[in-house]
Ligand SMILES: [Zn+2]
């Protein structure tokens with residue numbers, strides 16, 4: 001991780017065969033002393049695109065990077081990043097051994113398509129008192145900002161209205177934090193849970209308005225399915241795919257939720273393997289939740305889901321769009337210990353901006369990752385290789401500072417509610 005004693009600008013570059021400039025400014029006197037001793041700099045791609053034989057001490061033949069030293073100790077370094085990768089800026093002092101760096105700095109070079117994207121952290125499967133959650137919708141929103149979310153959607157069971165309350169609440173603040181409509185969709189008798197993220201209308205309301213209409217609309221979905229599937233499976237898959245299409249018709253992103261929930265004592269949330277396999281192989285949703293949940297025990301289901309996700313991505317020939325969500329029902333930002341369980345699973349997207357359309361595009365295009373960090377464990381990032389590689393860098397070098405700024409704003413929102 002980059003040394004917080006230095007200010008590094010910029011952290012992310014466009015890939016180029018031309019030189020660009022990196023500045024490393026010492027923030028403190030002791031940091032200036034370190035940079036004052038630097039007399040040579042080399043640049044090393046962290047995941048070298050080409051093999052090289054030998055160890056780094058055979059690196060002496062590599063050209064040194066040019067740099068100038070300003071009066072305040074800032075180093076202005078000429079840097080060339082010809083391929084997309086993380087780069088280690090290796091700053092050495094004479095007498096400090098051949099290989100030991102006096103200081104290192106990490107930056108990232110991106111191809112133009114990703115360079116123009118903004119990293120955004122989001123959670124769009126959350127519950128409030130609008131269903132079986134513990135706190136009011138507005139409090140859940142403030143709590144999401146406290147843990148660094150850039151966007152969210154409240155998705156109460158069968159209830160779309162609370163998500164609109166959150167959007168109204170955020171109008172009280174001059175903030176970049178965005179909230180979108182949402183709901184967890186429950187078609188009667190279908191055990192499969194789905195999320196309507198961002199839809200302009202409620203699929204639950206549409207279903208409840210006229211069940212006969214639903215039956216008429218859903219029947220062709222079942223007809224299309226193989227006759228060898230048992231009737232219950234055909235209904236679960238047909239009803240889910242009807243809902244996926246309805247969510248999209250309303251402009252939302254259709255998400256297949258927590259496929260691997262274990263049956264509880266009421267056998268709630270019990271989905272047969274044949275339903276999971278049919279939904280995954282047909283892949284009619286926009287994205288699937290892979291890491292999810294706010295309890296330690298959900299990790300096992302998440303790992304099983306990861307295996308399924310990888311198997312079906314291989315069969316499909318490309319990674320299936322993935323998201324991570326907390327599905328949390330309580331948000332103890334005032335009383336619980338850090339890190340809060342509801343920030344263990346979430347999504348990072350690389351989107352053109354923070355509009356719903358840009359975020360939806362990012363999810364559909366596979367510029368979306370599911371992130372899982374149980375307590376202090378190292379994060380696991382799930383998605384396309386190229387996107388995951390960059391997101392790991394962001395989790396290390398960008399999000400910690402970002403999260404601190406969000407926390408301050410989230411605290412102000414909590415104070416506003418508690419006034
Ligand atoms: Zn659910």
Ligand SMILES: [Zn+2]
Pocket residue numbers: 125126127184327
């Ligand atoms: Zn839920």
